[in-house]
Amino acid sequence: MLNIKIAIIGNFDKTYIDLIKQQSDYEVELYSKGDISTKDAEILVGIGFINEYTASSIMNSKKIKWIHILAAGVENLPFKEIKQKNIIVTNSTGIHGIPISEHVFGMLLNFTRNLFMFQEQKKQKIWKQQIGTELCGKTMGIVGLGSIGCEIARKAKAFDMKVIGIKKNKVPLENVDCVYASEELQEVLLQSDFVVIALPSTPLTKKLISKKEFESMKDGAYFVNISRGQIVDEASLIEALKNGKLKGACLDVFEEEPLSLDSEIWDIGNVIISPHLASLSPAYFDRAFKLFLYNLKQFEDKKELKNIIDLDMEY
16 A cells, blocks of 8 residues: 555545545555544645635645645635645635536526516416527627636527626637736726626735726626636626626625625526536536546646645636
8 A cells, every 4th residue: 555645624425535546555544524534645735715725724734735626616725825835725626617608598587588487477376478599699708718608608508698707817718719818907898788607806906897898798688606606796786686787697606604694695586696606517526526536646646736735826
């Protein structure tokens, strides 16, 4: 047996642990979130919740070489301490596109085809036609053309939409009619009938979408956020909804979660709320552990890992 320990934080099905043991002779130990002992571990694996990797646990870990996050977001990691110890961090970018993109269009079709209105009419046994609109021919602006944004773009093309979007490195992308640079955000917002936020949460993206950005959007645009709540100034979003600037909003994430019972968002009629689950599906951990197993083989063979996080950029 190799003298290397993998510490997996969380309560996962034994099937996934057995898959790891089958691939290698590594010692695998499971830890609950409140019982983390990683001093002897070289590899840490977890979802990336705020209480999983603390600054003290990282500093007390003597052998740690690699942290793998079974999610896309890494904003809760103590990057100062991780950089100090020169630890490699990888995430699970690339596994979320299918469920999130389906969730986005599920919410949008609820609005455009008035499905939520008909559900209310059903409760009251009302037979009344309310003609909706179409996605066909409309412009979708995707702020963040990573793997999730690109999958949303692919599905938008199936609805015959025009797709534009923002990417840090301005390069042509399949299914995107025009790619804009980060500094051209206002131009994308101005053109878009549907604005979708698909960015990582970093110091640079915090409250990127605020009063100025909402004012730049088309009158009657729809706004979708399936990334992180901290990217959007919630007070400005509420104002844009209440004054009619936005026709509707589809929100899976919020500045504070769970969403406070006192939040005005609950009472705004033209808002669809889901409790931060757009990325979840029965296939989630199958995909997540498959990616980890690929990286584990790369680690064993001393080859470059997939989805390495830039510790300076924090994504």
